[in-house]
Amino acid sequence: MPTDPLSQLLDTLDFSWRRMPATRHTITNIQWRADACDAGSILFFQRFDDGRSDDELYRRYLADGAFSVLVVNRPLDCFEHLADTAIYVTRPDDWPRVVGQFCDLCYPLETHRLRFIGVTGTNGKTTTVKYLESILVAHGQRVLSIGTLGLFRNGERLAETGFTSPPQIELRRLLHAQQDRCDVVVMEISSHALDQGRADGIPLQNAGWTNFTQDHLDYHHDESSYFRAKARILDLIQDDGQLYCSSPAVARQLREAGLSRVPVAVLAPATLEADAIAAKPFLALEHNRRNYALATALADGVLGPGARADWRHLSPVDGRFDCRTIGNRTIVVDFAHTPDALETILTAIRDGFPQARILTLFGCGGDRDHGKRPLMGAAVARHSDHCIVTSDNPRTEAPERIIADILTGMPTDGVEVIVERPQAVAHLFDWLAERPTDDVWVALIAGKGHERYLDRNGHKEYYSDQDEVERNLQRLGWAG
Numbered sequence: 001m002p003t004d005p006l007s008q009l010l011d012t013l014d015f016s017w018r019r020m021p022a023t024r025h026t027i028t029n030i031q032w033r034a035d036a037c038d039a040g041s042i043l044f045f046q047r048f049d050d051g052r053s054d055d056e057l058y059r060r061y062l063a064d065g066a067f068s069v070l071v072v073n074r075p076l077d078c079f080e081h082l083a084d085t086a087i088y089v090t091r092p093d094d095w096p097r098v099v100g101q102f103c104d105l106c107y108p109l110e111t112h113r114l115r116f117i118g119v120t121g122t123n124g125k126t127t128t129v130k131y132l133e134s135i136l137v138a139h140g141q142r143v144l145s146i147g148t149l150g151l152f153r154n155g156e157r158l159a160e161t162g163f164t165s166p167p168q169i170e171l172r173r174l175l176h177a178q179q180d181r182c183d184v185v186v187m188e189i190s191s192h193a194l195d196q197g198r199a200d201g202i203p204l205q206n207a208g209w210t211n212f213t214q215d216h217l218d219y220h221h222d223e224s225s226y227f228r229a230k231a232r233i234l235d236l237i238q239d240d241g242q243l244y245c246s247s248p249a250v251a252r253q254l255r256e257a258g259l260s261r262v263p264v265a266v267l268a269p270a271t272l273e274a275d276a277i278a279a280k281p282f283l284a285l286e287h288n289r290r291n292y293a294l295a296t297a298l299a300d301g302v303l304g305p306g307a308r309a310d311w312r313h314l315s316p317v318d319g320r321f322d323c324r325t326i327g328n329r330t331i332v333v334d335f336a337h338t339p340d341a342l343e344t345i346l347t348a349i350r351d352g353f354p355q356a357r358i359l360t361l362f363g364c365g366g367d368r369d370h371g372k373r374p375l376m377g378a379a380v381a382r383h384s385d386h387c388i389v390t391s392d393n394p395r396t397e398a399p400e401r402i403i404a405d406i407l408t409g410m411p412t413d414g415v416e417v418i419v420e421r422p423q424a425v426a427h428l429f430d431w432l433a434e435r436p437t438d439d440v441w442v443a444l445i446a447g448k449g450h451e452r453y454l455d456r457n458g459h460k461e462y463y464s465d466q467d468e469v470e471r472n473l474q475r476l477g478w479a480g
Helices: 005-012 054-062 095-106 125-138 168-181 191-196 223-231 248-256 274-279 286-303 339-352 372-383 399-407 421-433 465-475
Strands: 017-019 029-031 041-045 069-072 086-089 115-120 143-147 150-153 156-159 184-188 204-209 243-245 264-266 322-326 329-334 357-362 386-389 415-417 441-446 453-456 459-462
Touching: 005 095, 029 095, 041 054, 041 095, 095 168, 115 125, 115 286, 125 143, 125 184, 125 286, 143 168, 150 168, 191 223, 204 286, 243 248, 243 286, 248 264, 286 339, 322 465, 329 339, 329 465, 339 357, 339 372, 339 441, 357 372, 357 421, 372 386, 372 399, 386 399, 386 421, 399 415, 421 441, 421 465, 441 465
Parallel strands: 029 041, 041 069, 069 086, 115 184, 115 204, 143 184, 204 243, 243 264, 329 441, 357 386, 357 441, 386 415
Antiparallel strands: 017 086, 143 150, 150 156, 322 329, 453 459
16 A cells, blocks of 8 residues: 555546556656656646547657656547556546645645736737736735746746646646745636646635637637637636626627636726826737736726726837837837737737838748638738738748748738748848838738747747847847
8 A cells, every 4th residue: 555645546546447557656746748757756647639640649758757656637549558557537527626726735835825826818818918017016926926027026027937838737836936935826818728627626715817819729719619728717607706798799708608706797998197197108009908807807806996007117029019119110029929819910000100101021820820820910910011920839840831821811012921930030020120211101021929939849949029129120230
């Protein structure tokens, strides 16, 4: 009979199938990555419907792992290759709960003391979380934030995680390690995370939902499944909590589907005086005022309602409407990488720069939802006077194929194709330099934002739109 607590927990849980080896090892740790395992590890491996075969997954992730116990969410064809490994298969819907029990044992959380706030939505999660973090820190709260930009404590970056929402075990490890140094945890929670139960067991005081538009259909397959995944955030909100929503359409869809388990409050964009807009130009964009309204409502849940000039504490978010202005040229770097995000930021540029013409450089990621490619092209073409289509994280696809899909949504006039992104950015600057100096132009470089890499052929090589902007400003003598 094993005496270590992890083995004892394995023995007490009700799995749908299990296989014990002749020799049982003492279990000392839990892992979600095979390359982090040792002989005392339980590896929790979650299988998705991603088109890959069990044999491919075995060769890529399991064959060389040093774990002695494997816990999976469904049977795999490769079990016969793991003869000396204890194997446990959870019931279909039990995965988050089972993993959570092991996390409770290894990484317990002081949920009675900490306040947790989650933000979901297709676009705007990062901006809303960073605004909320800034507001709470300015009022003396110790804040841990987790999202696309990494792990932060009181606004200072601690680590990159590589995820919008880290996997369940990694999330619990991070929270456990930092819980004595924070009072409030503010988290981006993606649809993948909600579908996979990564945030299960995290009791949200309140939550925010920014918007909902087409994205991630490569994973969710259809918009209905994508919406239902997002709606699972309501299951994480405590009974006395509330969901704040920037989108009336989302609130209506929740209500019509009978998914409004807690009250849902719809927020209008924040109204700000001219001095606030002058001090914080990024708040001239309506979608940022929506994000700000959401952040202040969530802050009220911690600080209490009151008249506060919270906008004073905000700063531009890395890679979100990151601007450089040189004479009549304004260069904008932004993370917009969905049809709605492009539509939103280009509309905001039209409204904010009514005298300007717009040049847009963008691409679309590979190995993802193919259906959004022509929609992105159409959105850019509607609002731009000139377009440059280029590469953006092609992953395992040929960039030329992705670009061809984008071009089906665009007219032939006023569109250039330059596959390599650094050359495309350099061409953007040369093209602007050739325009008459009294012409007013805004150039949007969309898709990468804060990201510092290009992902292609299984490798992430260093790349930054922000660096390329600075390099070309220096090259043309435009840098002040």
